[in-house]
Amino acid sequence: MKYFLSVVFVAHLWALSTSLTAAPAAFQPLQPLPAQPPIPPDNPQTPAKIALGKQLFFDPRLSVNGSLSCNSCHNVLAGGEDGRRQTPGAHGKPNPRSVPTLWNVAYFTAHYRDGRVDTLEQQVQDHLLSETEMGNANPAQILDKLRRIPGYVSQFTQVFGKEGLTYHTLAQAISAYERTLVTPNSRYDRYLRGKKQALSPQERRGLRAFVDTGCAACHFYVNLAGPVPGLAFQQGEGFYELFPNYVGSEYDSKYRLLDDPGRYRATGDETEKRFWRVPSLRNIAVTAPYFHNGAVNTLDEAVRVMAKTQLNKVLTEQQVQDIVAFLNSTTGEFPRTIMPRLPPSPNTTVLESSSSAP
Amino acid sequence: MKYFLSVVFVAHLWALSTSLTAAPAAFQPLQPLPAQPPIPPDNPQTPAKIALGKQLFFDPRLSVNGSLSCNSCHNVLAGGEDGRRQTPGAHGKPNPRSVPTLWNVAYFTAHYRDGRVDTLEQQVQDHLLSETEMGNANPAQILDKLRRIPGYVSQFTQVFGKEGLTYHTLAQAISAYERTLVTPNSRYDRYLRGKKQALSPQERRGLRAFVDTGCAACHFYVNLAGPVPGLAFQQGEGFYELFPNYVGSEYDSKYRLLDDPGRYRATGDETEKRFWRVPSLRNIAVTAPYFHNGAVNTLDEAVRVMAKTQLNKVLTEQQVQDIVAFLNSTTGEFPRTIMPRLPPSPNTTVLESSSSAP
Numbered sequence: 001m002k003y004f005l006s007v008v009f010v011a012h013l014w015a016l017s018t019s020l021t022a023a024p025a026a027f028q029p030l031q032p033l034p035a036q037p038p039i040p041p042d043n044p045q046t047p048a049k050i051a052l053g054k055q056l057f058f059d060p061r062l063s064v065n066g067s068l069s070c071n072s073c074h075n076v077l078a079g080g081e082d083g084r085r086q087t088p089g090a091h092g093k094p095n096p097r098s099v100p101t102l103w104n105v106a107y108f109t110a111h112y113r114d115g116r117v118d119t120l121e122q123q124v125q126d127h128l129l130s131e132t133e134m135g136n137a138n139p140a141q142i143l144d145k146l147r148r149i150p151g152y153v154s155q156f157t158q159v160f161g162k163e164g165l166t167y168h169t170l171a172q173a174i175s176a177y178e179r180t181l182v183t184p185n186s187r188y189d190r191y192l193r194g195k196k197q198a199l200s201p202q203e204r205r206g207l208r209a210f211v212d213t214g215c216a217a218c219h220f221y222v223n224l225a226g227p228v229p230g231l232a233f234q235q236g237e238g239f240y241e242l243f244p245n246y247v248g249s250e251y252d253s254k255y256r257l258l259d260d261p262g263r264y265r266a267t268g269d270e271t272e273k274r275f276w277r278v279p280s281l282r283n284i285a286v287t288a289p290y291f292h293n294g295a296v297n298t299l300d301e302a303v304r305v306m307a308k309t310q311l312n313k314v315l316t317e318q319q320v321q322d323i324v325a326f327l328n329s330t331t332g333e334f335p336r337t338i339m340p341r342l343p344p345s346p347n348t349t350v351l352e353s354s355s356s357a358p
Numbered sequence: 359m360k361y362f363l364s365v366v367f368v369a370h371l372w373a374l375s376t377s378l379t380a381a382p383a384a385f386q387p388l389q390p391l392p393a394q395p396p397i398p399p400d401n402p403q404t405p406a407k408i409a410l411g412k413q414l415f416f417d418p419r420l421s422v423n424g425s426l427s428c429n430s431c432h433n434v435l436a437g438g439e440d441g442r443r444q445t446p447g448a449h450g451k452p453n454p455r456s457v458p459t460l461w462n463v464a465y466f467t468a469h470y471r472d473g474r475v476d477t478l479e480q481q482v483q484d485h486l487l488s489e490t491e492m493g494n495a496n497p498a499q500i501l502d503k504l505r506r507i508p509g510y511v512s513q514f515t516q517v518f519g520k521e522g523l524t525y526h527t528l529a530q531a532i533s534a535y536e537r538t539l540v541t542p543n544s545r546y547d548r549y550l551r552g553k554k555q556a557l558s559p560q561e562r563r564g565l566r567a568f569v570d571t572g573c574a575a576c577h578f579y580v581n582l583a584g585p586v587p588g589l590a591f592q593q594g595e596g597f598y599e600l601f602p603n604y605v606g607s608e609y610d611s612k613y614r615l616l617d618d619p620g621r622y623r624a625t626g627d628e629t630e631k632r633f634w635r636v637p638s639l640r641n642i643a644v645t646a647p648y649f650h651n652g653a654v655n656t657l658d659e660a661v662r663v664m665a666k667t668q669l670n671k672v673l674t675e676q677q678v679q680d681i682v683a684f685l686n687s688t689t690g691e692f693p694r695t696i697m698p699r700l701p702p703s704p705n706t707t708v709l710e711s712s713s714s715a716p
Contacts, residue, residue, distance in 0.1 A: 058435055060430075060433065060440065061441065067445075072418075075700070076697075077416055077697055077698055077699060077700050078417075078699075078702065079702065082418065083424050084423065084424045084709055285705050286702040288705065289710065297707055299704075336697075339697050341436075342435050344436065345646070347646065347656055347658065348655055348657070349441040351441045351443075
C-alpha cells in the first residue's frame with residue numbers, strides 16, 4: 001500500500017482559493033458527488049446481488065450470537081454509524097475506535113480508519129471475524145448458519161451461479177449493497193453545479209473559511225476526503241495524514257489524541273505513528289461524535305480541534321459557526337429504501353448453539 | 359385483571375371438530391385474521407402518528423446508551439423477535455424470558471408472556487425503563503434525549519398538538535405503529551375463507567390433528583391465542599393456561615419448564631403459579647426458539663412437548679409432521695415497508711453521557 005502526504009496537495013490550496021472566486025465550472029478540487037461510485041470490475045452491481053446484500057446487511061444472524069447486524073452499528077436509517085463513542089461487539093468487548101459512517105464508503109480507496117485493507121470486500125470479511133465486531137470464530141461458523149437458511153442458499157445460487165454461497169460471495173454481496181449507500185445532491189453539491197443560492201450567505205462564508213483556513217488541503221475531491229479511484233488514486237492507495245499534526249495543544253490530553261497510534265498499529269511502521277486515513281466530511285453534521293475515538297461530541301468543537309491540531313490556527317467563533325454551517329450543507333439525499341425481508345430458517349433457529357451468549 | 363381457564367372453552371372442541379367437516383362458512387372458533395386489529399378509542403391511528411411511531415420503533419436512541427431499538431429484539435424484518443434463547447438488554451443483563459414476536463400483538467387483550475399489563479402503551483413504557491431491556495433510569499432521561507432531536511419535537515407537536523412530546527404520547531406513537539404489525543392472508547386464512555386448495559392435503563391433515571388432539575382448545579379465534587377484544591374479552595382480560603398442565607414428563611427437566619413461575623411472578627397469587635398467557639401460533643414457523651424460556655429449538659419438538667405437557671398425549675411422528683405442516687400455513691403476508699429515516703440531532707450526539715457503557 002502506498003500513501004501520499006498532504007504536502008503533495010498544497011498546490012491544491014491555490015487552486016481552491018482562486019476557484020471560489022471563479023465560475024463554478026472552474027472548480028477542480030471540490031467536486032460534486034457522482035450518483036454512481038466506482039465499481040470494481042470483479043464485483044459488478046446487479047439488482048439481485050444488491051437485494052441479497054441488503055438482506056445480509058440487516059441480518060443479525062451474521063454475528064456469532066444473533067445480537068448484531070451490520071446495520072446495528074452502521075445505521076443507514078440514520079448517519080451510517082451509531083452516535084456512540086465506543087460500541088461493544090457481539091461478545092460485549094468494545095472496539096476502541098468509534099464506528100465510522102458507511103455512507104459514501106464506496107468512494108474510498110482504502111478501508112478502516114487506518115486504511116489497513118484495500119477493498120470493501122476484505123473489510124466485510126474482517127468484520128465478520130473481528131472479536132470486537134461480529135465475533136464469528138471462523139468463516140465456516142458463519143457459512144454453516146447461512147446454509148441452513150434456504151432463502152439465502154437459493155439467492156446465492158441465482159446471483160453467483162455454481163460458486164453459490166462462499167465466504168467470497170458473501171463479502172461480494174454485502175459490498176454490492178454498501179456501494180449503493182451514496183448521498184448525492186446535497187445543497188453543497190447543487191452549489192458546486194452552479195446553483196449559487198443553494199448555499200446561504202453564512203454557508204458560503206463557511207466554505208470560504210474552510211478553504212482559506214486550509215481544511216480543504218486534505219478534505220477535497222468528491223468525498224471531501226482526498227483522492228478517489230480514477231482521480232489520482234487506485235484502489236488500495238490510501239490518503240493519510242498525521243493527527244495531531246501539531247502536538248502540544250490542550251486538546252491532546254483533553255481528547256486523548258495521542259493514545260491511539262493510528263496506522264502504526266496495523267503496519268508496525270514507526271513513520272506511520274498517528275497517521276490516519278482522511279475521513280469524508282459529507283454528512284458530518286449527522287455523524288457525531290467525532291474523531292477516531294469519538295471523544296468530541298459536537299461539530300463546532302471538532303472544527304476548533306482540527307484547526308488547532310492540523311493547521312495550528314485558532315479560529316474566531318464566527319469562523320467556527322460559519323464552517324459548521326457550511327459542513328451542514330454537505331448532508332446529502334438519503335435513498336428511499338424498501339425494508340428487506342430476512343429469509344427464515346423454517347421451524348428452527350440457526351442461533352441455538354450460542355443463543356445465550358451476551 | 360380477570361382471566362379465563364380453558365375449561366370454559368372445552369365446548370369449543372365439539373364445535374371445532376364438527377366444523378371441520380362442515381362448509382368453511384360454519385367455522386366459528388377458527389377465524390381468519392381481520393386486516394385491521396382493534397384500535398383503542400383513546401389512541402386512534404393516523405398516518406402521521408404511525409410514521410412517527412415507526413421512526414421511534416427503529417431508533418436505538420430510545421435505549422439508555424444507543425445500543426438497542428425496539429427492532430433490535432422485535433425484528434420486524436423477520437419474525438418479530440430475534441431467534442435467540444435469551445437477549446441481553448442495554449446494560450448487558452439478559453431477560454430470563456425469550457423475546458416474543460410483535461407480529462399481530464394488537465389482537466392481544468393483555469401483554470407480556472404473563473399478561474401483566476393491560477395495554478400496548480403500558481408495555482412500551484415498561485420496556486423503556488426495564489433494566490433487562492432499554493435500560494433508561496426514568497422517563498425524564500429518555501424525554502431529555504428526544505427533546506434534543508428537532509425532528510421528533512416537531513412531529514410530536516404536529517401529531518399530538520399542545521401535549522407534544524410526553525411519556526404518554528411517546529408510548530402512544532410507538533403503539534400506533536405496532537398495531538400496523540399484522541400478517542393477514544396466510545394460506546390458512548385463505549382456507550378459512552373457503553379456498554380449500556390453499557392448504558395441501560398434509561396441511562389439512564395437520565389442521566384436523568391440531569383440532570382432534572385438543573390444541574385448538576386454547577389456540578383458537580383470530581390469533582390462535584384465544585379470545586380477542588370484542589370477541590368475549592375486553593382489553594385487560596387475559597387468557598391464561600397452566601404450563602405444564604401435566605407435570606412429570608421428561609420435558610419438565612429437559613427444558614426447565616418448572617423453573618419460571620409465570621404469572622405468579624407478577625401477581626404473587628399462588629393459584630397463578632405456572633400460568634401463562636396463551637401465545638399466538640401465527641407465524642410460529644419463523645419465530646423459533648420456542649416457549650417462554652426459548653429452551654426448545656425446533657417446532658416439531660415444541661409440538662411434542664405441548665401434546666405431552668398440556669394434553670397428556672404422545673403423538674405419532676406423522677401427526678407431529680402434519681401439525682408442523684399446518685402451522686407453517688399460518689405464516690402470513692408481511693407488509694412491504696419503507697425504511698424510516700431517523701431524525702438527526704445536528705452537530706452533536708444525544709448519547710454522550712453514557713456512550714461508553716456496554
